[in-house]
């Protein structure tokens with residue numbers, strides 16, 4: 647599998663501040679790849695480096711099979727955190743203007759613009775000033791603009807900030823169809839969104855990638871799972887018995903349930919039934935979320951730093 651973006655050991659400083667500190671990442675061609683991390687972890691700095699096809703001051707960067715050069719920029723579409731549109735322009739004017747920057751002009755530009763305005767639900771507002779569009783519509787317009795020249799790589803820096811859940815879902819459905827196989831590199835701190843749309847994600851902390859994998863892999867490798875047990879009636883004797891079981895790391899009582907953290911929920915469930923089956927009314931294994939995985943990796947890194 648070819649890579650759309652390969653970064654190796656990138657270091658980038660702003661004065662005293664280190665934004666990227668040995669940042670390494672491989673984004674497979676055709677994937678939807680999420681870069682996840684807290685505010686200030688370096689996501690935007692990395693995307694801006696790729697968007698500008700800039701040679702990093704330290705480390706190496708390959709984009710769409712070659713070194714970062716001006717010609718590569720023509721094959722990239724970008725949505726930054728801030729809307730780039732002029733509020734006095736109309737959506738149609740904005741798309742035609744963007745087309746000119748990428749050499750899409752005349753009839754081809756008019757047709758492509760009309761098609762995208764339709765797909766992104768903006769056809770009815772094509773000739774209104776952008777200042778009269780809702781926040782969600784403006785974000786959709788930004789994504790339509792980034793797709794105008796049919797880029798091979800689409801960079802999306804927190805594209806759905808301020809967009810309500812229904813619009814967000816619609817926006818993603820449209821992006822995933824309209825990208826026509828282009829690689830999507832997404833920066834976000836919305837872990838639910840990343841879980842829903844990304845094939846692969848990288849967790850970033852303090853300018854470094856600390857874990858990479860598919861959301862399913864990262865969740866599977868979680869160190870801790872939670873088993874929730876409801877007893878027929880509260881019994882300190884049964885609780886003590888459960889706390890003694892092999893694999894039951896931490897037992898707490900909350901809202902009439904016992905919450906047991908463990909490395910292996912399936913094995914612990916079997917032991918629970920064996921030891922206290924008659925006392926158990928219900929047992930539930932909490933499905934791990936990408937958020938759980940994220941916090942675990944961030945925590946690991948903190949431990950390593952200490």
Ligand SMILES: Nc1ncnc2c1ncn2[C@@H]1O[C@H](COP(=O)(O)OP(=O)(O)OP(=O)(O)O)[C@@H](O)[C@H]1O
Nearest residue numbers: 660663664665683684685686687688689690691692
């Ligand atoms: N132009 C700049 N000048 C000085 N420092 C900068 C600049 N851009 C980014 N930084 C610093 O680099 C670090 C990484 O910032 P960056 O914006 O890349 O993080 P981020 O993960 O995208 O954060 P957010 O989720 O808040 O957008 C931060 O410490 C930030 O203050």
